[in-house]
Amino acid sequence: RKFVYDFTEGNKDLKDLLGGKGANLAEMTNLGLPVPPGFTITTEACKEYLESGAEPAALRDEVSAHLDALEQRMGKRLGQADDPLLVSVRSGAKFSMPGMMDTVLNIGLSDASVAGLAAQADNERFAWDSYRRLVQMFGKTVMGVDGDRFEESLEAAKQAKGAESDLGLDAADLKQLVEDFKQIVVEQTGREFPQEPREQMDLAVRAVFESWNTDRAKLYRRQERIPGDLGTAVTVCSMVFGNLGPDSGTGVAFTRDPASGAQGTYGDYLQNAQGEDVVAGIRNTVPLADLEGIDKTSYDQLTTIMETLETHYRDLCDIEFTIERGHLWMLQTRVGKRTAAAAFRIATQLVDQGLITEAEALQRVNGAQLSQLMFPRFDDTVAESGEVRRIGWGIAASPGAAVGKAVFDSYTAVKWSRSGEQVILIRRETNPDDLNGMIAAEGILTSRGGKTSHAAVVARGMGKTCVCGAEELEVDTKRRRLTAPGGVVIEEGDLISIDGSTGKVYLGEVPVVPSPVVEYFEGRMHAGADEADGLVQAVHRVMAYADRVRRLQVRANADNAEDAARARRFGAQGIGLCRTEHMFLGERREMVERLILADTDAERDEALGALLPLQKADFIELFEAMDGLPVTVRLLDPPLHEFLPDITELSVRVALAESREDANENDLRLLQAVHKLHEQNPMLGLRGVRLGLVIPGLFAMQVRAIAEAAAHRKAAKCDPRAEIMIPLVGTVQELEIVRDEADRVISEVEAATGTRLRLAIGTMIELPRAALTAGQIAEAAEFFSFGTNDLTQTVWGFSRDDVEASFFTAYLEKGIFGVSPFETIDKDGVGALVRSAAAAGRATRPDLKLGICGEHGGDPESVHFFHDVGLDYVSCSPFRIPVARLEAGRAAA
Numbered sequence: 001r002k003f004v005y006d007f008t009e010g011n012k013d014l015k016d017l018l019g020g021k022g023a024n025l026a027e028m029t030n031l032g033l034p035v036p037p038g039f040t041i042t043t044e045a046c047k048e049y050l051e052s053g054a055e056p057a058a059l060r061d062e063v064s065a066h067l068d069a070l071e072q073r074m075g076k077r078l079g080q081a082d083d084p085l086l087v088s089v090r091s092g093a094k095f096s097m098p099g100m101m102d103t104v105l106n107i108g109l110s111d112a113s114v115a116g117l118a119a120q121a122d123n124e125r126f127a128w129d130s131y132r133r134l135v136q137m138f139g140k141t142v143m144g145v146d147g148d149r150f151e152e153s154l155e156a157a158k159q160a161k162g163a164e165s166d167l168g169l170d171a172a173d174l175k176q177l178v179e180d181f182k183q184i185v186v187e188q189t190g191r192e193f194p195q196e197p198r199e200q201m202d203l204a205v206r207a208v209f210e211s212w213n214t215d216r217a218k219l220y221r222r223q224e225r226i227p228g229d230l231g232t233a234v235t236v237c238s239m240v241f242g243n244l245g246p247d248s249g250t251g252v253a254f255t256r257d258p259a260s261g262a263q264g265t266y267g268d269y270l271q272n273a274q275g276e277d278v279v280a281g282i283r284n285t286v287p288l289a290d291l292e293g294i295d296k297t298s299y300d301q302l303t304t305i306m307e308t309l310e311t312h313y314r315d316l317c318d319i320e321f322t323i324e325r326g327h328l329w330m331l332q333t334r335v336g337k338r339t340a341a342a343a344f345r346i347a348t349q350l351v352d353q354g355l356i357t358e359a360e361a362l363q364r365v366n367g368a369q370l371s372q373l374m375f376p377r378f379d380d381t382v383a384e385s386g387e388v389r390r391i392g393w394g395i396a397a398s399p400g401a402a403v404g405k406a407v408f409d410s411y412t413a414v415k416w417s418r419s420g421e422q423v424i425l426i427r428r429e430t431n432p433d434d435l436n437g438m439i440a441a442e443g444i445l446t447s448r449g450g451k452t453s454h455a456a457v458v459a460r461g462m463g464k465t466c467v468c469g470a471e472e473l474e475v476d477t478k479r480r481r482l483t484a485p486g487g488v489v490i491e492e493g494d495l496i497s498i499d500g501s502t503g504k505v506y507l508g509e510v511p512v513v514p515s516p517v518v519e520y521f522e523g524r525m526h527a528g529a530d531e532a533d534g535l536v537q538a539v540h541r542v543m544a545y546a547d548r549v550r551r552l553q554v555r556a557n558a559d560n561a562e563d564a565a566r567a568r569r570f571g572a573q574g575i576g577l578c579r580t581e582h583m584f585l586g587e588r589r590e591m592v593e594r595l596i597l598a599d600t601d602a603e604r605d606e607a608l609g610a611l612l613p614l615q616k617a618d619f620i621e622l623f624e625a626m627d628g629l630p631v632t633v634r635l636l637d638p639p640l641h642e643f644l645p646d647i648t649e650l651s652v653r654v655a656l657a658e659s660r661e662d663a664n665e666n667d668l669r670l671l672q673a674v675h676k677l678h679e680q681n682p683m684l685g686l687r688g689v690r691l692g693l694v695i696p697g698l699f700a701m702q703v704r705a706i707a708e709a710a711a712h713r714k715a716a717k718c719d720p721r722a723e724i725m726i727p728l729v730g731t732v733q734e735l736e737i738v739r740d741e742a743d744r745v746i747s748e749v750e751a752a753t754g755t756r757l758r759l760a761i762g763t764m765i766e767l768p769r770a771a772l773t774a775g776q777i778a779e780a781a782e783f784f785s786f787g788t789n790d791l792t793q794t795v796w797g798f799s800r801d802d803v804e805a806s807f808f809t810a811y812l813e814k815g816i817f818g819v820s821p822f823e824t825i826d827k828d829g830v831g832a833l834v835r836s837a838a839a840a841g842r843a844t845r846p847d848l849k850l851g852i853c854g855e856h857g858g859d860p861e862s863v864h865f866f867h868d869v870g871l872d873y874v875s876c877s878p879f880r881i882p883v884a885r886l887e888a889g890r891a892a893a
């Protein structure tokens with residue numbers, strides 16, 4: 001195995017091995033772009049190190065060979081006293097994890113070589129500044145020194161000098177700072193800062209390997225669902241310097257606006273600085289366009305390179321570059337992260353430019369982005385009316401509308417959000433240690449840093465609202481307050497609103513309005529209505545691509561006409577689950593109580609008789625809303641405890657009444673019934689078909705209501721397409737009994753009304769036994785609908801009402817699963833049962849219709865799985881229908 005690749009040896013498709021950074025540096029090198037020479041140590045080497053605790057035996061020699069070649073090429077040796085070659089050592093995994101892992105610049109500098117660097121560059125300040133940065137970065141990331149110690153020391157030096165930024169420090173100040181920093185290293189670690197260049201490099205490589213497993217990196221991976229065993233590659237790249245003076249600098253650029261998708265070049269530039277300064281948001285940057293005035297040659301060259309990259313990658317690219325004394329160098333590129341709105345716009349723009357196909361466009365967006373676009377946003381009429389006070393205006397870094405209580409540190413953000421508060425995390429700038437707080441917060445507000453600052457990049461990745469660089473806001477984290485112009489002070493706990501789409505910050509709570517994308521799906525906005533903005537138009541087009549190619553149908557879980565109508569507007573092709581128990585809540589609950597309490601046939605018939613017309617009316621409305629489309633009505637499957645009074649409350653009431661000797665007969669009967677029906681886990685007790693089998697007449701009443709409603713609609717020359725679904729079946733015998741009864745009732749209604757109804761009868765598959773005997777069950781079922789909520793509960797033995805609150809957090813933290821199996825289908829367990837049951841069912845009955853109506857029906861990853869398994873449709877709540885349509889299209893494209 002080969003552990004080290006020169007930049008000339010790799011290409012962009014080797015991300016598994018070289019990481020994103022290494023693979024793309026190789027690609028750019030081979031495109032002939034100006035990349036400083038270097039090499040990449042593979043993820044394989046990292047994995048071996050992490051597994052065994054030692055570098056692979058062959059690694060040292062391979063690195064030596066590549067370092068020799070690099071030294072030859074550059075004409076100087078690493079750390080050579082009179083003219084040192086310096087290198088950067090950077091992490092770079094297959095998936096970008098911004099700021100999560102370590103990087104060390106200026107490796108090779110030492111007491112011996114700093115003067116050589118100064119002489120070569122003819123710039124003493126630069127040499128000491130570079131050395132100062134090395135001791136600081138190396139001290140922190142490789143030797144584990146508390147980074148604040150360096151910051152404090154740097155701050156003290158600036159104050160002593162009266163300097164506003166680090167630029168105010170001269171060579172002598174920086175030289176002193178290097179001494180101070182080295183002293184801090186000794187104090188904190190008991191070791192000297194290593195002077196030997198190769199030792200510096202080897203230790204830095206090892207530190208990058210180890211940074212794969214820091215807590216913050218693990219947390220980020222879990223959030224982003226990046227597998228934990230990929231490891232990181234390490235790139236070793238000859239240094240170029242952006243801190244050589246005003247003719248040097250460093251920047252980050254995008255080939256289009258990553259926030260809006262608008263065409264044109266975007267980015268931030270920082271004169272006389274090294275790369276990390278931009279991303280860390282240490283000093284405020286200037287817009288990339290200003291570079292044209294500063295260094296036109298480099299600017300023109302950069303824009304040409306950006307065009308080359310976009311055409312080559314056929315996508316938005318982001319770039320890190322450095323200008324060293326007027327010479328442009330490319331330090332990194334990758335297909336850039338973007339907001340949800342930008343993703344849709346860019347995908348359609350690239351189709352129009354002929355760079356990608358419609359099928360590819362579908363892969364450039366995803367359901368999570370679409371659901372983000374369906375979030376509400378601030379009501380401009382209020383926001384701009386003067387009713388609320390605007391206190392700041394920063395950079396719109398990640399869109400959305402967030403309202404919450406101001407908090408100034410991650411710990412408080414997490415603590416408050418755990419107790420149910422919505423919080424906005426306010427920081428001067430964020431760093432990777434703020435990750436927990438960023439996850440907990442509704443939104444993030446910083447006073448420093450540009451669109452590419454840590455806060456902005458991470459928030460965009462998480463889909464979290466973020467406003468950054470709101471410079472006129474003074475953030476005082478120690479005193480937990482923010483001061484806005486005009487002396488407005490916001491203390492911890494005060495409500496603020498931030499708009500990540502405009503960058504505006506408001507005191508108090510701004511009301512939110514629905515998103516234009518939802519207005520479009522609702523049919524209240526025409527696709528062409530937003531020419532200027534183009535977002536709705538782009539969504540409209542992408543949805544059309546998805547609908548053209550998808551094989552899966554998408555139905556809705558809906559129990560009333562209103563939801564059904566909305567679902568239809570959102571593109572539902574029928575109802576996959578009407579939970580009839582939802583029709584018995586509210587005022588009708590008492591009627592169910594009476595049914596449960598009935599002792600005699602007469603009492604029961606009376607209770608059922610009262611329910612029948614109500615049910616029939618429900619169904620008529622539903623069939624009307626879904627006229628011409630299938631409607632799967634599930635017979636009653638109530639968790640009974642939801643229909644009966646709370647056992648404790650009722651016991652107290654009866655006990656009190658008894659003590660006053662005025663106990664009421666009905667309460668006493670009710671209490672008896674509640675005791676009898678009380679279950680430890682009501683989700684596994686008297687539910688579904690079991691209830692239908694023990695309460696005579698119940699299912700017959702429902703079937704009659706469905707049949708009569710259908711007949712009624714037919715008489716009105718409409719097209720009702722009801723399907724009757726039996727819940728919680730475990731064995732075919734249960735189904736046969738209910739079926740016989742249903743067939744009888746349907747025939748009666750057909751005879752009485754003189755109509756042929758053709759009502760399909762099917763079952764839910766939501767118990768392991770049903771899945772395991774699906775071949776038998778299919779003999780009595782015309783369709784299956786997988787109830788993956790109950791199937792997950794019963795396959796795992798997880799009580800669906802209890803586990804998420806009790807131990808799932810621990811399971812997620814321990815990495816037992818990356819996401820709750822109630823959210824994304826557990827492919828290996830529950831999913832395997834779905835797959836085999838689908839096959840067994842179709843073996844018995846080739847035209848068996850297959851659907852899924854558990855919560856997973858609207859989950860992007862699960863939709864792909866159901867596509868692969870060959871189901872006919874997924875059914876989900878109305879608001880998730882567009883996401884399911886899109887993902888079904890992506891699965892098929």
Ligand code: PEP
Pocket residue numbers: 577579637766786787788789790791853854855
């Ligand atoms: C299921 O179990 O997946 C299902 C759809 O039914 P319910 O959630 O109503 O139990």
Ligand code: MG
Pocket residue numbers: 727766787789790
């Ligand atoms: Mg169920």
